[in-house]
Amino acid sequence: MGLTSNKVLALAVVVAVLLFVATVWCWPRLANRSWRAVLGRIGLLLAAQLALFSAVGLAANNSFLFYGSWADLLGQENQMGVVEDHSAGAKHVKVVGKQRLDVPGGSNPAVGGQIQKVVIEGQRSKIASPAYVYLPPEYFQPEHRKANFPAAVVLTGYPGTAENLFKGLKYPQTAFKQAKAGRMQPMILVMLRPTVAPPRDTECVDIPGGPQTETFFAKDLPKAVSGFYRVGTKPENWGFIGNSTGGYCALKIALHHPGTFSAGAGLSAYYKAAEDPTTGDLFHGDHTLRRRANVLWSLDHLPPAKTSFLVTSSKEGEGNLKDTLKFIDRVKAPGRVSSIMLDSGGHNFNTWRREIPPALVWLSGRITA
Template structure:
């Protein structure tokens, strides 16, 4: 039974209710002196608490899709292998976006589950690719090349968050219908190519995440879908750790991305048990990965940035203001500052529509 299964959640909740009722019924019978009766009472309390915690954890995970499977939770999820025959992209399946007329690609578009193979990084990762309805139009539109954006989750997080929880395809579809943005292809992914939180950094002797997101993904997608291959055709957006990656890629790879959006972004990598040792003593790379240091000490390309924060509820407000002050021409920066907001889906759902509009205005179709 899957970790996000509704049946599992209902079963655990019902089990919690039954055990609580059973504990109330048994408690008078266990209210006797002696260590064995004391252990019985303690056992009931612990069992009910464990079931209650499991119910809350499963409900939260089902809502926010932090972990998509038992293997993902245990950190044993196998990374996808390269596509057969050396193909850059392997399509694993298709699904209809949750929009009006979604069953018809010409009115709702399509979301494809794919494996993207990285030539330079020599690795592969899963993604969800949203193709807008305009992609399937006949006539001159069949030769049109679309702008595209990489969309990254936080860590830990599943790419399904971006489809279901944050509703990127539905938001993009709605914005286009309202003529507020141009049709774009969205490539939705986790911000790592390993089980560890690599944070878009090339780990010495380990996963080459910067190479993958800085070069490989756009090259692979452009070779498989009708997407332009120049920087002006590509943007990148992410939340939390994914926001750090988005800003890092746009800042350090202007030859790939014209624009980057960081929603509640970090500005330097977080080194902890989830990341492991990312630099292996390479102090130069460690400093370079601090985006505020990079803005002060390295040339800035002609990239555009959008950063978001909140006056109350976000811990990155001060760092965001520093980032804004440090961006210099030819780079440009815009910002969204909410009065109140937290590091959560509710905040990002408010910021995604204007972020997509902003991104759309800085990318071009071919």
Template structure:
């Protein structure tokens, strides 16, 4: 069972409960001042506390995606890096290295369940290669859709999230599968990646001066490679982007700065400017203009309104970004009232923290919204 599997978390909770009950039951037998009794009390308390800490740690890891596998946790991951061939055609920049079962009915039949493919994607312009997962809807494998190209969405985690969390924790593919079956969204290809392409550094999806060119990777290399390998539209109107937390900031920023790459973006609990902390380092190289160019409020105030649709989410209680989100909404609404092409939508909850539970309440609505704003290739 995988590190982030629900069964693992539930088993750890059950073990912790049983050990706690055993400690209570054994405590009278361990009374007394003998060395054996004292060591017994110490041992039962230690084991009980370790089991509780393990259960809490596994739950927190599943919720926030700090580690994606046991190998990741223990530092034994030995997957080698991938050489980027800069002269490779787009059709060869995607390498499928495995598949992952869909946790839906008839999972073995891709015409019914769709399929998740694990990939490595080469980005020659950014000089970056990064892993990810691609969800292909059931229609992708059905004969009547054999010549059809599909719209796509880039799905991003927050920092330092794992790509697996988009599948196991946030359940993007399962939700898209269910909504399409209910005719609430059109079949879409989901390209699921983490924005941390140069771990452990948090680049906030920027082209860092003399550093990782993350923005170029996601706005140019990824759409080009995916549309060259899969039956996916290649134009901005065929592509959307969605993410949570720092991934939400990335989604909004990349659509606003690159409407030639994405026509719609949804930010779940996003922040609106790149932070400066130990995980980011100096993202701007002392360039104040570059810092402003990566501030979403500044972009609305000082740059021509981009022809994109934006969706932001927050909570009145539990989210620190609520006031900043409302300012962003009001600025975008003012632009729209003046006839500018930027469109703004929002999902504001009464309460909800900065966590997977809150985002799981928002993802279905956001995917429906995104599906309605990207076009199926003609």
């Protein structure tokens, strides 16, 4: 049974309840001062507490999807390797699985769309990363068989998993419902995590002598996807959206690459690259690279481009409010900036689930097929 399985959670709750009952039942029998009784009381208390904390932890993980599998929890996730295919004419997107969307009629792709699990191989960066591609129902309908669709790169935070984007944050389900209601156009979503060299947090930058993550997201990924799916190659065909680290990446890459992306949305984004034990040395002493990785600095020093930005924060509960207001103030024409400001909301899935529907509608209005 998987880490996020409801059966695992139910089993943990049952074990916790049984140990609590056992503790109450056995306590009178262990009331004397013998060493066996003392060890018995300690054992029951520890077991009951451990079971309780396990049940609470599983419930929290099921709600927020901090970890997607047992291997991810134990630090054994090794799915994201670096693959280089030297065969002539090799495709840079490989479909390795398909699954239905959890919506009415989801078993039929022409009714509910489809999520495809793929591996995207970077021609320039030599990085390969698994991803999930949501294809809307229209993609499979005969009357649209020759139509192109707009696409958006969707990134989760660090150290999240790509599964978070459709299991917890429900991006495809939201896009399906919003398009069905006529509030947005059908859109392809390319969903993945921001780190492509796990467990290192690469902050979507090109690391000297290391992973060329920015090149992968800004150059390789759009080219590979456009060559495999019916997506255009112009900036007006592409958007970028993400939360937390993914939000920082979305803003930074849309800002630095207006020739690839015409819109970037950062949900609870921060505005300069983190530098800590999870990132390692990102810049190797190159202050130019470090300044460039600061989105606020880049707004002041790069020529303004015709790029649209969306930023989000909360008046209470988010730590990025001050920098978000600075970002809004520094965007210059012909660039455009919009915002979602909640009265309260923390840095968590519940906040982002309140922001994703209007953010997707906004993004749909900024990109086109």
